[in-house]
Amino acid sequence: MSKLNPDFILEFSTDEEFNPNACINCGTCSGLCPIGLDALPRKLSRYIVLGLEDKILEEKESYFQCLLCKLCVENCPTQVNISSNVRTARNYINRKIYKI
Amino acid sequence: MKKDLKQKIGVYICECGGNISDYVDVEKVAKAVENEPGVYLVQTTMFTCSDSAQIEIIEGIKENNLDSMVVASCSPKLHLLTFRDVAKRAGLNQYNYVHANIREQCSWAHSDRTEEATDKAVRLVRAAIAKVRLSESLETIEIEAKNVAAIVGAGVSGLRSAIDLADQGTQVYLIERDHFVGGRTAQWGKLFPTNEDGKELVERLYKQIKERENITVFTGADIQSLDGSVGDFKLGVKISPRHITGACDEETSDQLYKVCPQETDDEFNFGLTKRKAIYKNYKNAYPENPVVDMDLCDKCGECLKVTNSNINLEQEAENITLNVGAILLNTGFDPYEPKDGEFGYKTIDNVITLPQFRRLLDMSNGSLEYNGKSIRDIAYIYCVGSRQPDGENKHCSRYCCTSAIQSALNVKSKYSDVRNFHINRGIRTYGKQETCYVDSTKQGDVYLQFFEKSFPTLEKIGDKTIITLNDALTDNETMEVSADLVVLVTGMVPRKEDTVAGILKVPIGSDKFYNEIHTKLRPVETVIDGIFIAGACQSPKNIRATMASTLSATAKANSLISTGKIELEPIIATIDTNLCEWCGKCDELCSYNAFEKVEIDGKMVAQVNKAICKGCGACAPICEVNAINIIGSSDEEVEVMIDAFVKDVQFIEDHKAKEAEKTVGKTDDTEKLKKALPEIGKKILQSLESEAKSVPEIAADIQHPADDVLYYLMSLRKYGFVKETGEINDDEYYLYELKQ
Numbered sequence: 001m002s003k004l005n006p007d008f009i010l011e012f013s014t015d016e017e018f019n020p021n022a023c024i025n026c027g028t029c030s031g032l033c034p035i036g037l038d039a040l041p042r043k044l045s046r047y048i049v050l051g052l053e054d055k056i057l058e059e060k061e062s063y064f065q066c067l068l069c070k071l072c073v074e075n076c077p078t079q080v081n082i083s084s085n086v087r088t089a090r091n092y093i094n095r096k097i098y099k100i
Numbered sequence: 101m102k103k104d105l106k107q108k109i110g111v112y113i114c115e116c117g118g119n120i121s122d123y124v125d126v127e128k129v130a131k132a133v134e135n136e137p138g139v140y141l142v143q144t145t146m147f148t149c150s151d152s153a154q155i156e157i158i159e160g161i162k163e164n165n166l167d168s169m170v171v172a173s174c175s176p177k178l179h180l181l182t183f184r185d186v187a188k189r190a191g192l193n194q195y196n197y198v199h200a201n202i203r204e205q206c207s208w209a210h211s212d213r214t215e216e217a218t219d220k221a222v223r224l225v226r227a228a229i230a231k232v233r234l235s236e237s238l239e240t241i242e243i244e245a246k247n248v249a250a251i252v253g254a255g256v257s258g259l260r261s262a263i264d265l266a267d268q269g270t271q272v273y274l275i276e277r278d279h280f281v282g283g284r285t286a287q288w289g290k291l292f293p294t295n296e297d298g299k300e301l302v303e304r305l306y307k308q309i310k311e312r313e314n315i316t317v318f319t320g321a322d323i324q325s326l327d328g329s330v331g332d333f334k335l336g337v338k339i340s341p342r343h344i345t346g347a348c349d350e351e352t353s354d355q356l357y358k359v360c361p362q363e364t365d366d367e368f369n370f371g372l373t374k375r376k377a378i379y380k381n382y383k384n385a386y387p388e389n390p391v392v393d394m395d396l397c398d399k400c401g402e403c404l405k406v407t408n409s410n411i412n413l414e415q416e417a418e419n420i421t422l423n424v425g426a427i428l429l430n431t432g433f434d435p436y437e438p439k440d441g442e443f444g445y446k447t448i449d450n451v452i453t454l455p456q457f458r459r460l461l462d463m464s465n466g467s468l469e470y471n472g473k474s475i476r477d478i479a480y481i482y483c484v485g486s487r488q489p490d491g492e493n494k495h496c497s498r499y500c501c502t503s504a505i506q507s508a509l510n511v512k513s514k515y516s517d518v519r520n521f522h523i524n525r526g527i528r529t530y531g532k533q534e535t536c537y538v539d540s541t542k543q544g545d546v547y548l549q550f551f552e553k554s555f556p557t558l559e560k561i562g563d564k565t566i567i568t569l570n571d572a573l574t575d576n577e578t579m580e581v582s583a584d585l586v587v588l589v590t591g592m593v594p595r596k597e598d599t600v601a602g603i604l605k606v607p608i609g610s611d612k613f614y615n616e617i618h619t620k621l622r623p624v625e626t627v628i629d630g631i632f633i634a635g636a637c638q639s640p641k642n643i644r645a646t647m648a649s650t651l652s653a654t655a656k657a658n659s660l661i662s663t664g665k666i667e668l669e670p671i672i673a674t675i676d677t678n679l680c681e682w683c684g685k686c687d688e689l690c691s692y693n694a695f696e697k698v699e700i701d702g703k704m705v706a707q708v709n710k711a712i713c714k715g716c717g718a719c720a721p722i723c724e725v726n727a728i729n730i731i732g733s734s735d736e737e738v739e740v741m742i743d744a745f746v747k748d749v750q751f752i753e754d755h756k757a758k759e760a761e762k763t764v765g766k767t768d769d770t771e772k773l774k775k776a777l778p779e780i781g782k783k784i785l786q787s788l789e790s791e792a793k794s795v796p797e798i799a800a801d802i803q804h805p806a807d808d809v810l811y812y813l814m815s816l817r818k819y820g821f822v823k824e825t826g827e828i829n830d831d832e833y834y835l836y837e838l839k840q
Binding site for chain 2: 001002003004006009021022024025043046047049082
């Protein structure tokens with residue numbers, strides 16, 4: 001059971017480039033991901049949109065496994081900046097867990 | 101009754117470019133029917149419907165002085181009218197022509213049994229010949245039409261229709277059940293995509309109505325009865341009075357609302373507010389005067405004390421009869437009312453429907469509150485009352501996704517701290533409406549999706565309602581959304597209190613909406629001549645689609661009545677008054693109400709209203725004294741057809757002679773066939789003269805769709821005009837060349 005926290009995304013980033021909301025859940029990114037992330041790129045965006053902090057921390061390895069190859073960004077039909085969003089997420093995890 | 105039998109019948113048997121002749125041996129059929137009584141001429145043609153074949157038939161009829169004709173080809177649905185026209189052009193009466201269907205009901209249906217198919221074709225053609233022998237010359241029925249139309253329902257659809265019909269010179273009666281015009285659109289607030297208020301649309305249309313002298317608006321009007329038929333309907337209408345007899349300005353109205361002690365739920369605001377017994381739907385509602393609700397008024401007399409109120413509580417309802425040529429129904433829809441407990445409706449106090457939310461948003465000023473509590477988190481649950489897996493509403497209501505998202509955009513632009521959660525079953529913002537979905541994701545709205553196998557559940561905890569669902573977009577993980585207000589995005593359903601349909605006998609479809617003749621090809625006509633349907637009474641529609649359908653109904657009505665006369669098919673039921681003894685069974689059975697009871701020579705008999713009868717034939721077998729005959733399908737005609745059909749078929753076989761004939765007559769035949777080719781066939785041959793081509797290349801060369809080209813090319817191949825070269829081009833298409 002997860003509780004939605006719509007305010008979370010504000011805490012996460014206020015950068016204009018940060019746009020996981022534009023995702024239409026088509027799954028193109030997940031299909032293309034060359035390393036087949038445990039939590040697929042689509043889900044990484046989804047957790048941020050829904051503000052599921054527990055899930056984000058649970059999947060922290062996935063956020064760091066990403067190669068930032070941008071294959072997904074190139075092919076995203078709604079121009080979600082997936083790699084840049086992943087980096088924003090890394091930044092958040094660094095601050096939150098690793099206290100960097 | 102002895103009829104003059106037709107003596108010189110022309111029979112034309114179509115090959116349909118192989119569609120018939122591949123399975124039915126048309127030459128055998130021709131041979132087998134040429135000695136039928138009355139037959140003078142039998143011909144087979146490659147495409148009977150082609151222009152050249154039509155001309156040949158016309159010339160043949162004139163040359164040989166034929167008196168009737170039979171065409172054996174495709175379904176009469178396709179070409180009955182074509183060949184009636186041929187008969188007319190040849191100087192015959194168009195009803196001295198009978199159509200035999202040997203394609204859909206013979207060659208296509210029995211493509212695996214060619215011999216039996218040929219046998220059946222012979223029988224079908226013989227039956228047609230037997231029928232045409234008895235045929236009589238008939239004239240189309242011409243009736244007078246009043247260039248007056250009644251439009252039922254004064255929502256945006258009815259208002260628009262009235263303006264357009266009036267501009268085309270028709271006298272219009274606009275009949276509205278409510279005391280104010282505007283219907284649902286007035287309740288809807290700001291509309292996609294321009295944010296124009298529904299009330300503004302209504303105002304704009306109503307002002308145009310006022311400018312036209314040939315429109316009369318009746319409000320508080322209930323339809324009571326309908327008599328007559330197309331061109332001459334008599335519509336009984338009961339007009340409830342407003343009880344305000346003169347002008348009533350705003351100031352006086354405000355005073356009246358103040359003094360009136362009686363209060364009830366305001367239907368216009370879906371019960372969100374209260375109204376008095378003297379009321380208007382909204383401040384600028386039209387017509388301008390308020391109205392007194394006599395069901396609520398107890399005649400206390402307080403309002404009579406207000407100066408200049410012009411109130412008369414004793415005004416009586418009035419019954420009038422409108423004589424009109426056509427009736428247009430624009431009666432609209434009802435929003436779906438959820439059942440008690442459906443997604444917490446009426447059991448959880450902060451659950452409301454989308455129409456309620458739109459009224460709440462429209463009326464809110466400064467802060468968004470419901471039941472005295474301010475609202476921040478709004479959850480929208482989609483497809484309530486639409487696309488029901490178990491309920492009776494299987495349809496998608498088409499407007500609600502856009503309407504809900506538009507509301508979410510409006511509420512956010514009015515109150516920026518609001519957060520929207522869209523709990524949907526797939527968003528259907530089709531066409532241009534997609535932009536509002538994109539805008540809503542940009543403003544940070546969250547979308548969650550559920551499937552019909554697990555609906556969300558609601559629970560009230562403290563001030564919040566918690567919605568639990570399995571989100572399909574996150575691997576069906578269970579999510580909890582906490583909301584201050586839950587909006588049930590309800591769809592459209594047919595009107596609950598619909599008295600009109602019963603009185604007018606409007607056909608109702610299995611989805612309970614009004615039914616058109618053909619969903620695609622005749623979307624605004626009903627089976628009752630002169631009654632048209634438009635807008636959301638036919639199926640769920642947004643305003644744009646409603647306008648398209650109402651303008652189409654307007655055009656159809658105008659073309660029907662504006663010339664002052666209407667032509668109808670003469671194939672109808674007739675009564676033998678010597679036999680009829682009026683038992684009333686035909687009247688009970690007739691779905692069109694075509695029968696009337698009249699007195700002839702001191703005895704009661706049935707009479708058929710020619711303008712109403714459709715010639716469907718349902719009444720003929722029910723008549724116990726056999727007094728009813730359908731013109732063109734009388735007992736005598738049906739009997740001779742059956743006799744002809746069951747007669748033995750013996751083919752005159754002479755294979756060798758036939759083969760010999762084929763080789764000898766080959767060149768002549770080819771030339772003859774070439775002449776009979778349809779235009780496109782000739783073009784294809786021309787195009788292939790220079791070089792071998794593939795189907796797409798021919799299509800590009802002669803500028804015809806490739807599927808048409810393929811169809812005709814295959815016929816040409818079959819008849820030996822072209823052959824394939826055996827090669828393929830770079831795009832891997834077969835090449836075809838002329839066969840020398």
